[in-house]
Amino acid sequence: MDKPIVSLARNENIELAVIQALDQLKLPNFNNKTILLKPNVGRETDPKLGINTNPDVVLAVFNYLNKKFKATFLLGDSPIINTDTKKAFLQSGYSKIIENDKVQFIDLDRLPPITLKIPKGKIIKEIKVTGYWNEIDCIISIPVLKMHMHCGASLSFKNLKGLIYKRDKIKLHHLQSPEIIEELKPTISKIKELDVAISDLSYIFKPELVIIDASYALEGMGPSSGNAVKMDTIIASTNFLAADIIAIALTREDWSLIDVPHLKLISELEKENPKSFHDIITIPNNIQIFKRNLEPPPTTITIKYSNVNLISEQACSACLSTVTNLLQNNIEFINKHYTSENPLRIAIGKGLNESNLYQDTLLIGNCTFNFKDKGIFIKGCTPVESTIIEVIKKSLDNRIKL
Numbered sequence: 100m101d102k103p104i105v106s107l108a109r110n111e112n113i114e115l116a117v118i119q120a121l122d123q124l125k126l127p128n129f130n131n132k133t134i135l136l137k138p139n140v141g142r143e144t145d146p147k148l149g150i151n152t153n154p155d156v157v158l159a160v161f162n163y164l165n166k167k168f169k170a171t172f173l174l175g176d177s178p179i180i181n182t183d184t185k186k187a188f189l190q191s192g193y194s195k196i197i198e199n200d201k202v203q204f205i206d207l208d209r210l211p212p213i214t215l216k217i218p219k220g221k222i223i224k225e226i227k228v229t230g231y232w233n234e235i236d237c238i239i240s241i242p243v244l245k246m247h248m249h250c251g252a253s254l255s256f257k258n259l260k261g262l263i264y265k266r267d268k269i270k271l272h273h274l275q276s277p278e279i280i281e282e283l284k285p286t287i288s289k290i291k292e293l294d295v296a297i298s299d300l301s302y303i304f305k306p307e308l309v310i311i312d313a314s315y316a317l318e319g320m321g322p323s324s325g326n327a328v329k330m331d332t333i334i335a336s337t338n339f340l341a342a343d344i345i346a347i348a349l350t351r352e353d354w355s356l357i358d359v360p361h362l363k364l365i366s367e368l369e370k371e372n373p374k375s376f377h378d379i380i381t382i383p384n385n386i387q388i389f390k391r392n393l394e395p396p397p398t399t400i401t402i403k404y405s406n407v408n409l410i411s412e413q414a415c416s417a418c419l420s421t422v423t424n425l426l427q428n429n430i431e432f433i434n435k436h437y438t439s440e441n442p443l444r445i446a447i448g449k450g451l452n453e454s455n456l457y458q459d460t461l462l463i464g465n466c467t468f469n470f471k472d473k474g475i476f477i478k479g480c481t482p483v484e485s486t487i488i489e490v491i492k493k494s495l496d497n498r499i500k501l
């Protein structure tokens with residue numbers, strides 16, 4: 100069996116890195132195909148922060164393929180809840196490619212969804228995906244390389260979660276299957292239902308080409324609150340698993356696939372799937388110069404703040420990111436009003452335990468509704484930062500009055 104090939108290129112001019120990485124690969128024939136360019140544009144945020152895919156990379160991919168193939172190009176994503184798709188693309192610097200009349204910009208959530216069956220899925224047997232599904236012949240995944248607090252790392256396969264219709268993405272965070280987890284735990288200690296669900300998607304999502312954008316990668320608290328690290332690197336392959344394995348080898352030398360459990364599960368689905376970088380041919384052969392160790396995602400976000408007590412049980416990254424950003428953006432205010440003896444208490448997610456809640460615990464998000472009488476409930480999915488701050492200020496006022 101031939102080993103999969105992963106092509107790497109580094110250049111401060113990231114367009115040139117894209118060209119080099121793609122030149123080094125034997126590409127599929129995309130003539131007469133409808134191609135979905137699927138970057139990671141999950142949030143309304145500025146470009147080159149390592150949160151969304153760098154628009155320069157996507158434009159370079161489009162220009163390259165458009166010169167080589169007579170194809171129809173779609174560009175789209177389905178961002179996190181409460182995020183306007185077009186606004187997210189525009190804020191992330193995609194206006195140039197959106198305005199190109201050879202690219203059709205699509206909001207993947209615009210059409211009614213299509214349900215796909217996953218008979219072999221361990222934990223999901225069917226899933227609602229974008230209504231554009233039947234129009235797409237080929238998927239090109241163009242993720243940004245980032246560490247991820249729930250999944251270890253978010254790379255070319257995890258990026259395809261954006262093909263899931265609207266809120267059905269969130270359902271993956273709330274699956275419960277203790278028997279499956281118990282069975283897998285001895286070999287993959289970090290396994291969660293979410294990882295199993297993502298790996299099940301590999302039965303239906305099969306990207307023809309992946310181009311991992313590591314122009315600016317995200318270390319630490321991914322998917323949206325870490326630090327951007329300039330790597331000027333592009334990793335491309337027709338084998339998504341191989342590309343993701345090499346991305347890990349470049350950035351977390353001490354990790355193996357069990358640190359990114361969904362990839363570990365996918366690697367075990369087929370005998371011929373690569374299991375480590377030893378099963379992959381890279382171009383160039385020596386990848387040492389591309390290596391850049393990234394900080395791993397923290398296991399809890401309370402470590403940093405001794406005056407914040409965060410309980411997060413089965414929360415999805417939207418609520419976690421909101422809370423992380425809230426803490427980062429308001430740390431002076433929080434330090435002024437809270438101490439380690441009298442901390443700001445926050446709880447998010449569906450799996451809370453009543454005994455950990457106090458009267459002043461902020462219960463953030465609709466998932467905490469069942470506990471609304473046990474603390475201060477803030478509705479929304481996810482509530483916006485300004486609403487949460489208002490509630491915090493109000494609760495402080497009440498504390499003073501008392």
Ligand code: SF4
Pocket residue numbers: 180269413414415416417418447448449463464465466467479480481
């Ligand atoms: S309330 Fe928060 S944790 Fe619950 S589904 Fe919405 S975003 Fe996710």
